[in-house]
Amino acid sequence: MSSTANPPTFPKTLPDHTQLPESDGTFGNNFQEHPQSILLTDSITSILQQYHPDGQYCIGQDCGIYWRLTDPPEKGAEAPDWFYVPNVPPTLNGQIRRSYVLWQELIPPLIVLEFVSGDGSQERDNTPLSRTQEPGAEKPGKFWIYERIIRPAYYGIYEVNRASVEVYCLVAGQYQLVTANEQGHYPILPLGVELGIWQGRYQNTELPWLRWWDSEGNLLLTGHEQAQQVQSQLDQERQRAERLAAQLRAAGIEPDL
Structure with a gap:
């Protein structure tokens, strides 16, 4: 006697940013990450205002990017330390964004930045998505998710303990390392800016900070x-x-x- 497995059921409508968790409940990795995000946002705001006089862009700082529906929902999200998405409204229906939902907006970030606290293995993990989709299956690696699913044009891995940043550019569907210029900066061509390391004092702390320069090499x-x-x-x-x-x-x- 043969039996037929019940077909999978799917929700009639997919959840939006108001129906998905805005946090996974974990702590920030260190005290430097928050001021680092503020520094990046504050210094590039004037550039983004030039590119978006209508104000249609958003910046996320340790906010979830939902790329698939899972149970629990947090397993289907990545939370970059900093990211920028062009040509989307900063709020949705008059509400502050709780997260960024790819299946709702379809526009990938232009750049995603991760701040390394450990050895950088998580940020470089290229483990693919399991084909079985079974409960408890290994979660795909962060690098793989960014390269294959979320697909930001640029992905940066910043290591404050090594005073370095590693920048990848999406070319023909795969990430390729960006070569630093003579100043040791990495051009982010669509914005006409460069990303690099600045040794200095910010918010009462002397560190090798991740910062922006313009295309002429002037610090923003x-x-x-x-x-x-x-x-x-x-x-x-x-x-x-x-x-x-x-x-x-x-x-x-x-x-x-």
Whole structure:
């Protein structure tokens, strides 16, 4: 007597960002990751505003990118430390994004960045998706998911302990290492910017930070750094005016205040 297996059942509608978990409940890996994400976002905002005068883009910081429906849902998501998606609204139906759902929006990120806390093996794991799809089957590797499923045009692996960043570009469906230029930076051509390591002090911590430069090699500044630069220029102008006034007085000429 033969029997026929019951066919699989699927939901009539796929869940959106409001119906999927916004966190897997794990801790951040270290205290440096949050300021690193802020530094990247703050310094590139002016560039993104030039490319998107309509404001149609979003940046995710340790937010889930859902790429398949699983049980529990978190197993079907990756949460890059930083990513940028062009030509999508920053909010959905007036609501703050809880996650980014590929089957809902279909537009992949332009760039995804992972900050390494361990030895980097997770970020470089190329284990493919199991064909069996059985419960408990090994989860595919992060590198494989980005290259084959989420498919950001650029994938960067930043290792603060080694003061290095490794950048891949998607070419014909496969990631190829990007070669650094003479300045040791990695061009992100669609944005006209470069990614590299900057040794300096940010938020009271001296570290080799991951930062942006423009195509001419100028460091993209945060809002605070821009304000400091303006203040420094004003101080220099004031000091120059004071020196000139002193020279005029020494010559018997009262400066015209």
